[in-house]
Amino acid sequence: MSAILCPLSHVETETVLMGHGSGGKLSAELFRAVFQPAFGNPILNQLGDQALLEIGGTRLAFTTDSYVVKPLFFRGGNIGSLAVHGTINDLAVGGAIPLFLSAAFILEEGLPLAVLQRIVDTMQHCAAQAGVQIVTGDTKVVEKGSCDGVFINTAGIGLVPKGVQLAPDQARPGDVAVLSGSIGEHGIAIMAEREGMSFETEIASDTAALHSLSAQMLASGAAIRCMRDPTRGGVASTCNEIAQASKVGICIEEASIPVRPEVKGACELLGLDPLYIANEGRLIAIVAAEDADQLVTSMHANSLGVGARVIGRVTAENPGLVTLRTPLGTLRIVDLLANDPLPRIC
Numbered sequence: 028m029s030a031i032l033c034p035l036s037h038v039e040t041e042t043v044l045m046g047h048g049s050g051g052k053l054s055a056e057l058f059r060a061v062f063q064p065a066f067g068n069p070i071l072n073q074l075g076d077q078a079l080l081e082i083g084g085t086r087l088a089f090t091t092d093s094y095v096v097k098p099l100f101f102r103g104g105n106i107g108s109l110a111v112h113g114t115i116n117d118l119a120v121g122g123a124i125p126l127f128l129s130a131a132f133i134l135e136e137g138l139p140l141a142v143l144q145r146i147v148d149t150m151q152h153c154a155a156q157a158g159v160q161i162v163t164g165d166t167k168v169v170e171k172g173s174c175d176g177v178f179i180n181t182a183g184i185g186l187v188p189k190g191v192q193l194a195p196d197q198a199r200p201g202d203v204a205v206l207s208g209s210i211g212e213h214g215i216a217i218m219a220e221r222e223g224m225s226f227e228t229e230i231a232s233d234t235a236a237l238h239s240l241s242a243q244m245l246a247s248g249a250a251i252r253c254m255r256d257p258t259r260g261g262v263a264s265t266c267n268e269i270a271q272a273s274k275v276g277i278c279i280e281e282a283s284i285p286v287r288p289e290v291k292g293a294c295e296l297l298g299l300d301p302l303y304i305a306n307e308g309r310l311i312a313i314v315a316a317e318d319a320d321q322l323v324t325s326m327h328a329n330s331l332g333v334g335a336r337v338i339g340r341v342t343a344e345n346p347g348l349v350t351l352r353t354p355l356g357t358l359r360i361v362d363l364l365a366n367d368p369l370p371r372i373c
Contacts, residue, residue, distance in 0.1 A: 043057075044366075045366065045367065045370045046365050046366035046367060048259075048367065048370065049259060049260060049364065049365075049366055049367030049370070050258070050259030050260035050264050050367070051259075051260050051264055051363045051364040051365055051366065051367065052363045052364065052365045053365050053366065054259075055363070073194060073195075073196075074195060074268070074272060075121060075194060075195060076090060076116075076117040076120055076121060076255060076256065077089060077090035077117050077118055077120075077121040077123065077183075077185075078090070079121065079187060085186070086186070086187035086188075086189070086191075087123075087184055087185065087186060087187065088118050088121045088122075088123035088183075088184070088185040088186075088187050089182070089183070089184055090114060090117040090118055090121075090182065090183050091114075091180070091181065091182040091183075092110075092113055092114055092117060092180070092181055092182075093178065093179070093180045093181075094106050094109050094110045094113065094178065094179045094180075094181070094373060095175070095178050095371050095373075096109055096217065096371055096372060096373055097175055097217075097221060097371045098217075098220055098221060099142070099146065099175075099176055099177065100145075100220075101216050101217055101220040101232060102216050102219070102220060102229060102230065102231040102232065103212075103213075103216055103231030103232030103233070103234060104149075104232045104234040104307075105145070105146060105149055106146055106177065106179060107145075107146040107147065107148075107149035107150040107153070107179070108149050108150070108153050108234050109234055109307060109373055110130065110150060110179045110181050111128065111149075111150050111153040111154050111157070111159075111161075111181070111236070112153060112157075112234050112235055112236045112237075112307060112308070113181070113258065113307060113373060114128055114181040114182070114183040115128075115157055115159065115183065115236045115237070115238055116236065116237045116238075116256045116258075116307075116310070117183065117256070118183050118184075118185035118238070119185075119236070119237045119238035119240075119241040119242075119254075119256075119310075120193070120237070120241060120253075120254040120255050120256050120310055121185070121187065121193055121254075122187055122188065122191035122192075122193045122241065122245055122254070123185030123186060123187045123191075123238075124185050124186045124187075124188070124238065124242070125157060125158075125159045125183060125184075125185045125236075125238050126159060126160075126184055126185055126186060127159060127160055127161075127162045127183065127184045128154060128159055128160070128161045128162070128181055128182065128183045128184075129161070129162065129163045129164050129181060129182040129183075130150065130161050130164040130179060130180075130181055131164050131165040131166070131167075131179070131180040131181070132164070132165070132166045132167070132177060132178075132179055133167050133168075133169060133174055133177065133178040133179075133180075134166065134167070134168045134169070134174075134176075134177050135168075135169060135170075135171060135172075135173060135174045135175065135176050135177065136168055136169065136170055136171040136173075137171045138176050138177060142176065142177075143177065146177065146179075153236065156236070157236040157238060159183075188245075191245060193251060193252070193253045193254055194252075194253055194272075195253050195255065195268060195269045195272035195273065196253075196272040196273050196274075197252040197253050197273065197313070198252050198253065198269050198270070198272075198273035198275050198277075198313045198341045199252065199273070199275070199315075199341060200275055200341055200342055200343040201315075201316055201340075201341065202252060202313050202314060202315055202316060202340070202341040203313070203314060203315075203316050203319045203337050203339065203340050203341065204266065204277060204279070204311060204312070204313055204337065204338050204339040204340070204341065205311065205312045205313075205314055205319060205322060205323060205326070205335060205336070205337055205338070206262065206284070206285070206309065206310075206311055206335065206336060206338045207237075207240065207309050207310045207311075207312075207326060207331065207332045207334065207335045208233070208285060208308075208309050208331070208332065208333070208334035208335065209233075209285040209286055209287050209290070209309075209334055210257070210261065210262055210284065210285065210286055210290075210301050210302070210304065210306055210309060211261070211286060211287075211290040211291075211294065211301040211304035211306065212230055212231065212232060212233040212287065212290055212306065213232040213233050213234060213304075213305050213306050213307040213308070213372065213373075214261070214304035214305040214306070214369045214372050215230050215290050215293045215294070215304060216230050216231055216232040217232070217305075217369065217372045218293075218297065218369055218372075219293070224293075226289050226292070226293060227289070228288075228289045230287075230289055230290060230293065232307060232308075233306055233307055233308035233309060234307040234308050235307070235308035235331055237256065237308065237309075237310055237331060239329060239331070240310065240326065240329045240331040240332050241254060241310065243325055243326070243328065243329050243332075244312060244322060244325060244326060244332075246325070247318075247321055247322055247324075247325035248318075248321065249314050249315070249318035249319075249321050249322035249325070250314060250315035250317075250318050251312050251313070251314050251318075251322070252312075252313040252314065252315075253269060253312070253313050254310050254311065254312045254313075255268070255269065255310065255311050256306070256307075256309065256310045256311075257305075257306050257309055257310070257311055258305050258306060258307060258373055259305055259367065259372070259373060260303060260305070260363070260364065260367070261301070261302055261303045261304045261305055261306065262279075262284070262302050262303075262306075262311065262338075263300070263302040263303050263349065263361045263362075263363070263364075264303070264363055264364070265311055266279065266311070266339070266349045266361065267348075267349050267361070267362070267363050269311075269313060270346070270347055270348060270349050271347045273341075274346045274347060275341050275342065275343065275346055275347075276341070276342040276343065276344045276345035276346055276347070276348055276349070276350065277339055277340070277341055277342070277348075277349045277350070278339050278340055278342055278349075278350045278351075278352055278358075279302075279338055279339035279349065279350070279351045279352070279361065280338060280339055280351075280352050281351050281352060281353050281354060282354050283336060283337065283338045283339070284301070284302070284338055285334050285336065286301045290304075299368050299369070302351075302361060303364055303368060304368075304369065305369065305372045305373060307373065308331065313341060316340075319337050322335075323335050323336060323337065348360060348362075349361040349362075
């Protein structure tokens, strides 16, 4: 197959746009233009979902995230469950055992205390279920109108077992991409709640803590190169990040992508592509092709991986690009989007 060329577009702007938080092209440009020149170092420049730190012979994973989802409550969860699950997942896809979390709250004047209590109770319940502790935090209050009720910032620390070395730059031609389950449910659940939409079958967020699944995958003995959770920007953005970091091509088989009929119908109604819709309880793994069956079988034994399947292959062709093979056999480029079709979904 001949090389496919797809030059990245550049958006000239002197102000922050919503797209800068999309996880797509504008996010990458913001990082390269502002944050990396100021903060760049060998650890940060690995561009993982977490930083891998070695302290006194102990390997730790460290991550941080912020949550501004609108609305605060939605079918399947709320901002509190997202904050705990999302932080745990950023540790888990680095192969870490999650241990401790922090939680900082920015509260809007006038927020009902009952709402805050419900969010905090959810966070504690999710943390206890995952076997982690929330051990430190902070609270700030801003004037009414300065935020939508509550924003949450978290950080997480986990222990990385000896021998585990996962990174987005380790994908190799011949490897395959494995997806843990159906996609698009979180983003569509948020949109349905936000816009007051209803469907014949209600769509709930897939938000979940993935550390038990990732641990089971690592215990399978499969040669896993990297794992990522496809949140902002969905499967499309995550695959692009891996392809660019590893300087390889990734070809996804459209027929292999699991999308529930109600999610597919909602996307068609809204003019959205499920590949770009956020997920909060799914992960993508790049694994050696000869170990793919072994890995998928191990994932099927976990309730969070029952829908796992191979969705594509890593190639030497078109390094840095993701392509999609349609059921008709044609190829199209799956590029990073400049803007987020569903902003503030986490």
